[in-house]
Amino acid sequence: MKYRAEIDGLRAIAVVPVILFHAGFSLFRGGFVGVDVFFVISGYLITSIIVGEMTDGAFSFARFYERRARRILPALFVVMLACIAVGWRWMLPREFDELAKSAAATTLFVSNFFFWSQSGYFDTASELKPLLHTWSLAIEEQFYILFPLALLAAWKYGRAAVISVIGLCFFLSLAYCQHMSRLDPFFNFYLAPTRAWELAAGSLASFVVVKRRAALDNGLSILGLSLILASIFLFDKTTPFPSLYALAPVLGACLMLIYAVEGTAGARLLSQPLFVGVGLISYSLYLWHQPVLAFARLRLQSTPTAATTLLLFGLITALAVLTWRYVETPFRNPRRFSRRAIFANAGFAAAALLGFAVIVGASGGLPNRYSPEMAALATEVDYRVPRVSECFGDVLSFVPPEKSCVYHAQEARKVALWGDSHAAALANDLAEQLGEAHASLQQFSFSGCPPILGVHFAEIERQLCPEYNRAVFDYLKAHAEFKDIVLVARWPVYFEGFGYDNGEGGVTEGAKKYFLALPSSKGAEFYKDAGRIASVGAIFRESVDELLRMGRNVVLVYPLPEAGRDVAISFARNKLFGAAGEAPFSVSYAFFEERTHAFTEQLDLLGDNPSLLRVRPSELFCNSLVAGRCIFERGGLPLFIDDNHLNKHGATLVAKQIVAAMKQKGWL
Structure with a gap:
């Protein structure tokens, strides 16, 4: 498949809003739609590659999965190992146990199921989960495993049959998505059956053949970009998503892929060096952004300031560039690493992570990392x-x-x-x-x-x-x-x-x-x-x-x-980081009365x-131990599970x- 610089530019349009959204920038309140754009791009590229090779009679499952492994696994394993290293120092036992389990689930490409199963009322806040974003990688991997098999089965009946099957999957998945958006938003967000239509949309776009007309190509490519940008700036957390609303960014991405070809205004914009450069490192940017932001919030115990957020952006970018240069690029080169080396190293890393998760889980998060006093206090976080x-x-x-x-x-x-x-x-x-x-x-x-x-x-x-x-x-x-x-x-x-x-x-x-x-x-x-x-x-x-x-x-x-923050975790972290003061954790009684x-x-x-x-x-809690304050701890113990229970x-x-x-x- 011929390289298209504008697709890397589209990746930049997808990844930057996701990062800004997760960083809490209100202007990019709909930045989460960037993930949907990624799904469309994946569906488009994978279908184009497989269909092209099947047409030439050159498709190989081994070669296909080798390319996927080279593209995805090395950088992913590096990020997971870094998360474990930082979590060892900064995470309480329950948090470390959850991190290890999420790393195991990510290794097995089922992290979307793992995070869906955790989406209960008293669950840890999502912004503190370093590997939460891997749910989207899991969906893509599940697509990579099943889609080539289905495509090969349908291919024998001809191109029209393939398009018909993909089209049917698109409509069934979209209808199910809209239904589940009302019935079970957590299932709808995390699992493949309600996301498959977005990948299918990209697949269908790869089959579209149009007669090029400059005015039409320009107009529809700009319309596509406008739909994506409108979703980013107009949607927010209250928008039912995914649902029919997701048609806007998905259709926008399809229009860009079909009509933003060389010579169009859309292609010229997305082919600018800055967009292409960001697109090239977009995978590493996506991998690093959630862990960096999550660990920053965990360590600071608050939302980072604007100045701190800028420093974090710099760190995310630096890590992404280094990972792209010294991990992604070398492992994609078959001269540096053979197919056998790729699969062997991936198998070893996967086995190590799975074994580590078993050890961490069996020990309850390795509480022996800390003093007995700290370990005992950490158990307060485990209360259910x-x-x-x-x-x-x-x-x-x-x-x-x-x-x-x-x-x-x-x-x-x-x-x-x-x-x-x-x-x-x-x-x-x-x-x-x-x-x-x-x-x-x-x-x-x-x-x-x-x-x-x-x-x-x-x-x-x-x-x-x-x-x-x-x-x-x-x-x-x-x-x-x-x-x-x-x-x-x-x-x-x-x-x-x-x-x-x-x-x-x-x-x-x-x-x-x-x-x-x-x-x-x-x-x-x-x-x-x-x-x-x-x-x-x-x-x-x-x-x-x-x-x-x-x-x-x-x-x-x-x-x-x-309290405005998780009491038990904040209390334990203050002890862990040596930030505990003499005065008890409390809030103004004046604020309580106003509220x-x-x-x-x-x-x-x-x-x-x-x-x-x-x-x-x-x-009991206000004006009892400290005048003018409402306390959340007593006798060296927290009184709340989270910020209000x-x-x-x-x-x-x-x-x-x-x-x-x-x-x-x-x-x-």
């Missing part, structure tokens, strides 16, 4: 909410009320816990405290779903919340034995949104669209409605009043403070009722507070 997979509905499915988890069922006094993930994090420890008071607990919890009737969310993945809450309410109404109902949720989120900046380095992303919304014709505009908080507050109070009218006791647990003011104000309108008990965890230590404190308040009321 008990029975979470059994008892907690995680975004896309809920546990039906009749199948919900029961603790200490033999006790006569029945207590119901109803709420979102904050309720799930509290359940086990509240059950322990209630058990000592001779009461049982039944857990009703669903991710991102506050215990409020008559509300809904605009997000597709949260449409089950109203159904779940109605089912729980009807269940409780039908079972009068539940005398006490404890309501727990991350209340500020539903009134103030996910995103906030506490002014002390604690920043979380999020948007107003997460707000609790009324089912009204206003749609998204309701989020901007000045009366929205009062309306939602009224609905919430009505939900509480409904429970009170049923003759039940209601325990309303007020908001927890939010929770809207909810508290609405709640206070409920007034007094002998069957209503207000429990304020802020009394309680761990065992914190949950025990709050559970004791709730049970003590119920006893004081005479309910227990």
Whole structure:
């Protein structure tokens, strides 16, 4: 196949936005579409090469996989080994174990399955996973393994049959992608069945033969580039992706590949030395960018500043150039490394990485790298909410009320816990405290779903919340034995949104669209409605009043403070890096009051009722050890799993507070 400099230029257009997106540049908020452009390029090139060789009767599976191995494996193994070396020094045992497992999955070209399996509610933040980006390499490798076999099978029936089969795969995969974008966004993002249409689009583009017309070629090549750039600058994290939206960058890439030929404006632009140069090292740039950014965030424990990010870009570029020059280029030269040497070295490296992953996994992340004190502290990071997979509905499915988890069922006094993930994090420890008071607990919890009737969310993945809450309410109404109902949720989120900046380095992303919304014709505009908080507050109070009218006791647990960063990990890393101070990890109480003011104000309108008990965890965490501060650690131990969910230590404190308040009321 004849070399086309403009394709290297297109690679530059794909890789740079991906890096800028992952670095957090808001201007490139849709930069993730660069991966889709890469898929199209791969489909186009691989199909062109295989079809060309099959036409000439010269296709060889051994030669094909040799080229893929030369192109992909050497640089990939170098990056993985570098990640392991840095992770050895900077990662806590659980993180190092996950890194080793992800390296093994990458070696076997199944890292997309690995990261998909990890996409749970309480999982590590994606920006801290050094090898997360290898999911796209896994999809390409799966394509490289299966596609030549399928193409060879269809080739005997002629060119038209091949195009028809690829076209059918394109439409089936696209339809499935659109379907899964609503049903399971994690599956849709990571797995090949919903990404295959992008590779198929590139394959189909390779078969297109057009009569060259300068004006048409110029116009369509510019249109293609415009579609890609529009996607980069207009899409964002709220765009359902991949889905039909992905047609824009995919079609744009196809138009560029077909029409940006020599002599066109698009080709002249992409053939500029800068674009071609970046395109030549694009694979190494892609390989290095995620590890460098992830380890920087891990070491700094915050989002890098603009100045630091520029230095990181320099480091990524330098590593990419060196890798291209001294790893990629030599290993692509058959005179330097024979086919036998390529496969032998790849096999040895793969075996070493897989063996290392087994050792790391068996030891629990090699905790002996650290002192016994540090290793013991690191175990706090490993805390997992008990029975979470059994008892907690995680975004896309809920546990039906009749199948919900029961603790200490033999006790006569029945207590119901109803709420979102904050309720799930509290359940086990509240059950322990209630058990000592001779009461049982039944857990009703669903991710991102506050215990409020008559509300809904605009997000597709949260449409089950109203159904779940109605089912729980009807269940409780039908079972009068539940005398006490404890309501727990991350209340500020539903009134103030996910995103906030506490002014002390604690920043979380999020948007107003997460707000609790009324089912009204206003749609998204309701989020901007000045009366929205009062309306939602009224609905919430009505939900509480409904429970009170049923003759039940209601325990309303007020908001927890939010840290803006993972508490357990930050606490352990501070010790690891020698950055722990004398003052406990905390946040301003003034920020906590500002963050929770809207909810508290609405709640206070409920007034007094002998069957209503207000429990304020802020009394435990705020102004207790340090005046004007809300703490996230006590007695040398963290109190939270992440930035807002309680761990065992914190949950025990709050559970004791709730049970003590119920006893004081005479309910227990």
